[in-house]
Structures are given as C-alpha cells and as structure tokens.
Amino acid sequence: MSHVTSNQPTGTPTWVELDVPVAEAERAKEFYEALFGWEFAVGSPQAGQYTVCLLRGHAVGGLRPVTTETTRGHWRVYIATDDCDSTAKRVLDAGGTLIESPAEVGDRGRAALVVDPVGAEFGLWQGRGRTGSEIVNEPGSLVRNDLTTPDPATARAFYPAVFDYTLDGEGGLPGTDFTFLRRPDGHEVGGIMGMPQGSPSVWGTCFEVADADAAAARAVAAGGTAGTPSDTVYVRLAEITDPLGNTFVVGARPGAGED
Structure with a gap:
C-alpha cells in the first residue's frame, strides 16, 4: 500500500x-x-x-x-x-x-x-x-494506468517529449506490442499497448482489489457488468462496466487474499 x-x-x-x-x-x-x-x-x-x-x-x-x-x-x-x-x-x-x-x-x-x-x-x-x-496501490484505490492505441509509434514519440519518459520495450507480455513508460528516475508509471486499427485510443484505469472474482460479482450485484476474470503474468484482472456505461479494470495481485 x-x-x-x-x-x-x-x-x-x-x-x-x-x-x-x-x-x-x-x-x-x-x-x-x-x-x-x-x-x-x-x-x-x-x-x-x-x-x-x-x-x-x-x-x-x-x-x-x-x-x-x-x-x-x-x-x-x-x-x-x-x-x-x-x-x-x-x-x-x-x-x-x-x-x-x-x-x-x-x-x-x-x-x-x-x-x-x-x-x-x-x-x-x-x-x-x-x-x-x-x-494508491491497495484495494479500493488506483494501481495503474495504461494507454491503448492503434498508433503506438506516435504515442511513443509524444509522451517522452512531454514528460521526459524513457521507453522500455520489454513488457513481459509475449505476442503484444507493449512499451513501459518510465520517469527519468527509472520508476515505471504506465505503458503503451498497441491495438488493432480502428480501436479507440484511451487511457485505461485499473483499481486494485483483493479478489478480482469477488469484485466482479459485487459489480454485477450493484447493477454493472463484468467480464470473466483472467490471469496475466502480473495480476488477475476483470473488466467492469458501471451502470452508466463506463469501463475500467480491477486487478488482484497473486496471493493478495480474500475481499
């Protein structure tokens, strides 16, 4: 936390x-x-x-x-x-x-x-x-933001020019076009994910939860919708859409425990 x-x-x-x-x-x-x-x-x-x-x-x-x-x-x-x-x-x-x-x-x-x-x-x-x-970085709070875009090359030129980021292409996600964004001190602050042409360019938000499956169930019970939780190399994720139509992600770290 x-x-x-x-x-x-x-x-x-x-x-x-x-x-x-x-x-x-x-x-x-x-x-x-x-x-x-x-x-x-x-x-x-x-x-x-x-x-x-x-x-x-x-x-x-x-x-x-x-x-x-x-x-x-x-x-x-x-x-x-x-x-x-x-x-x-x-x-x-x-x-x-x-x-x-x-x-x-x-x-x-x-x-x-x-x-x-x-x-x-x-x-x-x-x-x-x-x-x-x-x-930040604990259940119920912001843990990560990533940019998804069909034009990652343009984004990779823009953000270092504005914030002096350095780029790290070793995303640890085989088969994807993913680039880490790092501050000048080397601290990772997010990433740029290349998406198929026609996809919208958007900064996505991930909130941390203790249990992605339990959070998805709560979202549905509260009137939203949830995708099936899935595991990545870093966290277990679920895409949530709130009752107003806003989409975001919740993520649980391995071994984080129950909600």
Whole structure:
C-alpha cells in the first residue's frame, strides 16, 4: 500500500475522475460504494459540487458533474506536473491539443485537459491543497494506468517529449506490442499497448482489489457488468462496466487474499 502526502513527481499518474451526469450522481455513488467501499464528500462550491471519493477518509478519486446525459466511457487520468502551464505548452509543441487551458481549481491546484496526437484525453495536475490520490496501490484505490492505441509509434514519440519518459520495450507480455513508460528516475508509471486499427485510443484505469472474482460479482450485484476474470503474468484482472456505461479494470495481485 502507499499513502501519498506530497505531490508526485512530474509524469506520475496522480488522480482519476469520472464525468457523471448530475441526474445519475446518486446511482454512481451507490455502485462505487458497493464495489470499493468508498464514501463521498462534496468538494468546494467553486468546483460545481464536485464529489470526492474517499477510502478510509482519504481522497482516491473524483466524480465530476456534467449536464450532458452521456458519459465519456471511462475514468480520466491526471498526470502530475510541477508546472501545469509549461507542460501544457510541451503538449502543444509535441502535437497535442488543449481541451481546457490551465486554470486554478480553488485552492486545490492548477489543472488542464489535453488530447494527445492519437486522440487520447488526459489531464494535467499541479497540486497545492490537494496532491492527488492520497492512497494508491491497495484495494479500493488506483494501481495503474495504461494507454491503448492503434498508433503506438506516435504515442511513443509524444509522451517522452512531454514528460521526459524513457521507453522500455520489454513488457513481459509475449505476442503484444507493449512499451513501459518510465520517469527519468527509472520508476515505471504506465505503458503503451498497441491495438488493432480502428480501436479507440484511451487511457485505461485499473483499481486494485483483493479478489478480482469477488469484485466482479459485487459489480454485477450493484447493477454493472463484468467480464470473466483472467490471469496475466502480473495480476488477475476483470473488466467492469458501471451502470452508466463506463469501463475500467480491477486487478488482484497473486496471493493478495480474500475481499
């Protein structure tokens, strides 16, 4: 497990949030409470009643209210930066675009929303009052983000240009086009997975659980759907779709025990 008490180094996935139609907010909270045991707190009025997801009283993600009745289909990842404006400029210089320019988020930090050259959206987060997720790498919290795209070569050029990542092609996944992304200090922060042409480019989110099979069963009981859990060389995974149509993955480490 890991408790985060200061800003993560630049290039580290540091926060996840879900766009939730206002009318569906209670439904979303009921589902994620049943799945992960989360509790919820309303953020500052300046954030438009943004809801913070809590694990044992610590922030692990957010529900962002939107007026549209449609959802993005997945959780949004924010990547840490020491200078949101400078990193946003690097995004543009490397061929990305801005959806939302850098702006203050109350006293919590400075954020921007961007799209990379392969069409995957992500956020930038320069933490102040909120560092990002306060618990990671334990059941009920963020454990990993990976980019899947039919154009991995373009992605492999873009992300090192923006975050100074180094690339490690030894993914340990035979028969796949997978590249680890590492910060300049060598710490692995995610990866890029090549997918067939026609697949969407998206940053996926994996939440850790103690038991992937039990988590899949809870998701179905709470109104979502779940794929059949399967083993990889690293974890046992299950793909979950919440009642609003958002897809993500849960993963249990070998020997993690029962939920």
